[in-house]
Amino acid sequence: MKAVEYRSFGGPEVLELIDMPKPVPVHGEVLVRVGAIGLNFFEVLMRQDRYAATPDLPLVPGVEVAGIVEALGEGVKTPAVGTRVAVPMFAFGRGAGGCAEYVAIDADALAPIPDDVSLEVATALMIQGLTALHLVRKSNPRGKTVLVTAAAGGVGSLLVQLAKQAGAKTVIALAGGSEKVAFARALGADLPIDYQVADWQAALGQHLARGQVETIYDMVGGPFTKSALGVLAQGGELVFGAMGRFELEAADVEQMLTGNQSLRGFALLPLLTPSSLTADLGDLFRRVGDGRLKVYVGGRFPLTQAAEAHRAMETRSTTGKIVLVP
Incomplete structure (x- = not known):
């Protein structure tokens, strides 16, 4: 599968498109075919090594994904194959790995996405x-x-x-x-x-x-x-x-x-628990579904243009949510 990786800190040009093995879900995991990847400004800072924590390299960035369940690992019965799901990787100790065509993640880490909320919009309702x-x-x-x-x-x-x-x-x-x-x-x-x-x-x-x-x-x-x-x-x-x-x-x-x-x-992660996360995402999804909350996707970039997406966010030339689409 295709993924985005960087092996050194620096400008957007350090982001490279690579081939890597498609993950296989182990016991308790599901395989999700990625449909949209959310980009956040803190990831720009991490790439520049200006964030509060320095990540280990090489790194496949990406901590919020929306997609479709493609396969179930051993012991997993739900969500069913074909379910549209939000994957808030950041809330379950997965500080990277989302900028790829597939991710394997704990089944308990997923939140179902209603039919009236697009995968791209769902990415904006996770961290942001x-x-x-x-x-x-x-x-x-x-x-x-x-x-x-x-x-x-x-x-x-x-x-x-x-x-x-x-x-x-x-x-x-x-x-x-x-x-x-x-x-x-x-x-x-x-x-x-x-x-x-x-x-x-x-x-x-x-x-x-x-x-x-x-x-x-x-x-x-x-x-x-x-x-x-x-x-x-x-x-x-x-x-x-x-x-x-x-x-x-x-x-x-x-x-x-x-x-x-x-x-x-204010730090988001200490405020999240598995149960509250699902409830809060459900609240946000409902607000979008009934028109109370407007989400603006201001930039869509293919995975091959991850550097351009980072550059757009870094220069603050964008409005709303920026997403990568495999």
């Missing part, structure tokens, strides 16, 4: 959908003015919608460029702001008094975090989930302390 869902649970936006970073991206586009559904008073959506600002507005954002303007905080200040943002959901990190603190209210909360890109210094944290502000870390 679960992240957005748990963000609004951990830091309830009800009645608050909240700010969502990268609002045209995979997590951000879902978070804008879920925050509104959870009762946020005002959802401020930061997005880069006029097209992405328009996209965020179409998602239901109350106040989309272009963070590429010279002083986006001043642009925000034309609509809100300084310090009215009660919660910032920051999945971007880097130097952006410090600039975002300038709009956070006294007693406000910064929810930070950009692993590997925390650049606040001691003076910034001290400033937060004097403002009675709080910094809440």
Whole structure:
């Protein structure tokens, strides 16, 4: 079968298409024919060796897959061959291996995909959908003015919608460029702001008094975090989930302390259990099925163009979810 692999860290060009043996499901496993592979920004960071953890090489990336059950290993009765399934490999200790035509995975690690949800959309509801869902649970936006970073991206586009559904008073959506600002507005954002303007905080200040943002959901990190603190209210909360890109210094944290502000870390994996994972994915699938949640697949690339897909995400030239299709 075909798979994507990299043997050294670097730019998108380190991704290579290789041939490797088709996996055989062992006891308790199923073989899934991959139909769509989700791409996430942390995988770009891993490829660059800029993530919080350095993976062993060589590596076949990919941690979220949607596909069709093709064969059952010994002892497995369900799901039946032909079932459409989500494969959240990241939640079951499989930190890689999804960028391939087939994967073998524990039968208990699968979630059925309803017929009214496409395989491509299902990939967006794993890491990114679960992240957005748990963000609004951990830091309830009800009645608050909240700010969502990268609002045209995979997590951000879902978070804008879920925050509104959870009762946020005002959802401020930061997005880069006029097209992405328009996209965020179409998602239901109350106040989309272009963070590429010279002083986006001043642009925000034309609509809100300084310090009215009660919660910032920051999945971007880097130097952006410090600039975002300038709009956070006294007693406000910064929810930070950009692993590997925390650049606040001691003076910034001290400033937060004097403002009675709080910094809440967010990591998805510790929040997941096998039972809650299935239930939460089912919740997200139902929201898509009944039209409450819109998922935008902004880029589809064949497996042979994995480098181009990484390059598009790395340059932030995409909107919504990026998928690879074998």
